[in-house]
Amino acid sequence: MTKTSIKGADISNKKGITEAILAFLEELLSLEDFDAVLIPMRVPSEDSYAWVLVNDENLLREADPVAPVMPVQGANALSSCSRKGEGNIRIAALMRPCEVRAAIELSKLNQVKLDTVTLITYDCPGALPLSDYIKDPVNGEKTFDSVLAGPGRDVESVKQVCRICDDFSMLPASDLHFAFYSESSGNILLIPGSKKGSALLKKMDIEPSVDISSWKENIEELKKEQIKRRKERFKKVKGMVEGFESLSETFADCIGCHNCQSVCPVCYCRQCYFDSETSRLDAESVLLRTESRGAVSLPADRVMFHVGRMSHMSLSCVSCGLCTDACPVSIPVADLFSYVADRTQDTFNYRSGKDKEEPVPLKTYREEEEKGINELVKGAEG
Amino acid sequence: MDQILSIDKGAEEGVVRLLKFLLENDKVSGVFTLRRTTGKGFFDYALITDPGLLEDAIPLHPFMNVNGGKIISSLPPMKKPVAAVIRPCELRSFIELVKRSQGSIDDFLLISYTCGGSFPFDKTLKDNGRKLLPGYWKAVEKGVDPDNIRQSCASCEHFVPQNADITVSLLGEKDLSSKCLIYLHSERSTAMTEEFDAEISDGQLDMKRFEALLEKRSEQKEKDFKEIKIEDSGLDGMIDLFGRCIGCHGCMRVCPICQCVLCDFESCAYDPDTSVIANELPVRGGVRVPTDTVLFHIGRLSHMSFSCVGCGQCTEVCPADIPVSTLFRKTGEQVAGIFDYIPGRDVDEEIPVTIFKEDELSELGND
Numbered sequence: 001m002t003k004t005s006i007k008g009a010d011i012s013n014k015k016g017i018t019e020a021i022l023a024f025l026e027e028l029l030s031l032e033d034f035d036a037v038l039i040p041m042r043v044p045s046e047d048s049y050a051w052v053l054v055n056d057e058n059l060l061r062e063a064d065p066v067a068p069v070m071p072v073q074g075a076n077a078l079s080s081c082s083r084k085g086e087g088n089i090r091i092a093a094l095m096r097p098c099e100v101r102a103a104i105e106l107s108k109l110n111q112v113k114l115d116t117v118t119l120i121t122y123d124c125p126g127a128l129p130l131s132d133y134i135k136d137p138v139n140g141e142k143t144f145d146s147v148l149a150g151p152g153r154d155v156e157s158v159k160q161v162c163r164i165c166d167d168f169s170m171l172p173a174s175d176l177h178f179a180f181y182s183e184s185s186g187n188i189l190l191i192p193g194s195k196k197g198s199a200l201l202k203k204m205d206i207e208p209s210v211d212i213s214s215w216k217e218n219i220e221e222l223k224k225e226q227i228k229r230r231k232e233r234f235k236k237v238k239g240m241v242e243g244f245e246s247l248s249e250t251f252a253d254c255i256g257c258h259n260c261q262s263v264c265p266v267c268y269c270r271q272c273y274f275d276s277e278t279s280r281l282d283a284e285s286v287l288l289r290t291e292s293r294g295a296v297s298l299p300a301d302r303v304m305f306h307v308g309r310m311s312h313m314s315l316s317c318v319s320c321g322l323c324t325d326a327c328p329v330s331i332p333v334a335d336l337f338s339y340v341a342d343r344t345q346d347t348f349n350y351r352s353g354k355d356k357e358e359p360v361p362l363k364t365y366r367e368e369e370e371k372g373i374n375e376l377v378k379g380a381e382g
Numbered sequence: 383m384d385q386i387l388s389i390d391k392g393a394e395e396g397v398v399r400l401l402k403f404l405l406e407n408d409k410v411s412g413v414f415t416l417r418r419t420t421g422k423g424f425f426d427y428a429l430i431t432d433p434g435l436l437e438d439a440i441p442l443h444p445f446m447n448v449n450g451g452k453i454i455s456s457l458p459p460m461k462k463p464v465a466a467v468i469r470p471c472e473l474r475s476f477i478e479l480v481k482r483s484q485g486s487i488d489d490f491l492l493i494s495y496t497c498g499g500s501f502p503f504d505k506t507l508k509d510n511g512r513k514l515l516p517g518y519w520k521a522v523e524k525g526v527d528p529d530n531i532r533q534s535c536a537s538c539e540h541f542v543p544q545n546a547d548i549t550v551s552l553l554g555e556k557d558l559s560s561k562c563l564i565y566l567h568s569e570r571s572t573a574m575t576e577e578f579d580a581e582i583s584d585g586q587l588d589m590k591r592f593e594a595l596l597e598k599r600s601e602q603k604e605k606d607f608k609e610i611k612i613e614d615s616g617l618d619g620m621i622d623l624f625g626r627c628i629g630c631h632g633c634m635r636v637c638p639i640c641q642c643v644l645c646d647f648e649s650c651a652y653d654p655d656t657s658v659i660a661n662e663l664p665v666r667g668g669v670r671v672p673t674d675t676v677l678f679h680i681g682r683l684s685h686m687s688f689s690c691v692g693c694g695q696c697t698e699v700c701p702a703d704i705p706v707s708t709l710f711r712k713t714g715e716q717v718a719g720i721f722d723y724i725p726g727r728d729v730d731e732e733i734p735v736t737i738f739k740e741d742e743l744s745e746l747g748n749d
Contacts, residue, residue, distance in 0.1 A: 087657045286457065
């Protein structure tokens, strides 16, 4: 967000954000350039939301662009309709910033093809914890309405990771961005973030002519507060993950269901390493452990699974929080992983989901690594 | 006639004593049971080989964070059998797994108990479970349903273990805090406990005392099954029931019967193909993605429902609060019923879909 010459298009709609977004997408769909819009919709049973690839304008009218919950990570939904086969569906994907970031990471890992995808983000107010919403969807809708209305960011009702999210607005990867966290003016701006986005607006005869600096300032202010909150929360989380004893206690309730891995956008392995033959507890291991400790906890290696998952994916973690939503024993997995992810990413001066061209650090070899690594190594040497 | 061991200690203490005896006297290579960990109210299942560590054991606690039958089937055989203390549903799961070559009865001394049910996950996290225990045991002594047990337990008719070597009598026993009654069913169990210090008598579990509870459980089961009227609502009903399914497959992962290393529905065979989606789009106007949410459940139903023992782990693990266990058990019972099959009843009773009979189900075939 350094190009101050960028302008936005005023697409304010008296009927509000949902209407503004849907009106734009309806027009977009009528162009020859897109096969479908990827957008959340309320499920028939009206107790949750699901991603739908929509190509019918009437159906699109029933969509909910800014859904109260994130039951499925948008990047996973996008991957399922772009990874395999010759379909080549031209998609306009409307997703939360963390979902777009995850999609960028997945594209680096060959799990999402982005050439025929236009990525559209919006100022995300956060999402409600899935279990809260499901327990009482009617109340969930009301709560989210007030979350969306603001003013400022909600820190009571949204997921814990959303309360400390420092990347809730326009991304470098956004082709287009809906900006509505502005001053009291209540304007809704549509900002192009790339050549693709600019070209699309041109084609649709939408001219970005409005100055976005006051919106930008507002976002920066909000970001500062979020970063502060993130630091505060991580002070506590640090104590929960540093040291084997803390880790063991933090994950003591874990039942080894692997839901966290299942819903994680970055964890795309068909068979998780920790479900594979290599990780299985064989006869010799059982005997060794019982001999040395007198007992083996079962299922075995639950803490190992989490540490292993951290080492496998924390460089690409986008703090979306689906892991916490999916955990059946209420372990704050997202907080723990976000803390570790921030630190590992900082070490490599890497930011997940920022730059499509920036390879994931562990996939690169440099004879002389960044300073951070050397310090890490020195530190480990004590 | 069973041999009955009577110990003048609380039921749980009596069982721990027996386990200690078996381990100390080399009758078994290890003990598989629930135990407390970290001293902060956490617990897990463990395979214990040091008798000293048995003081942390809580073999009879109404906690089931994982299905014990599933766990023991993953254990390698040891020099001698392992004494495994598991719930009746976990035992039935294990029997179903043995039929699928996922374990062997000979590797275990199977100890179970007349079961009052187990708590849902949210009642056992941190140390919440401990507060509920006194009330739980009082209800078990009376032979009635304790408060707070899982829905799948409140409708379970199989609370008296089958195929156990040893059964601890809990339901309806007047004073669980001062007496432990252990029924030895198998020759192996009598042989292994020969020198164990306890009063010995002969007898059989009085099944009459369970009639009232059985009736209540059956009623509850019918009630639960009625609430899921899939037979009337068909596919639309399935779409409603699984509308909020997020496709995490947690239900499959915790299910004792689902033991496939790679689930069919996670294999290449079921990978979403963009060409298929592209073809469906203009026809339907919209396609929910990722696809095949309901297919996974129908598939899993067809693969394992007749072996479903209703342990309820699937419902517990579901992040979307879907009553998976009720649907699976209902479907399973009906399908198994066609073949007069009851999962977990008899280890020699073959799984219906693995048998071919020339003259069968003629009413479904064509003329």
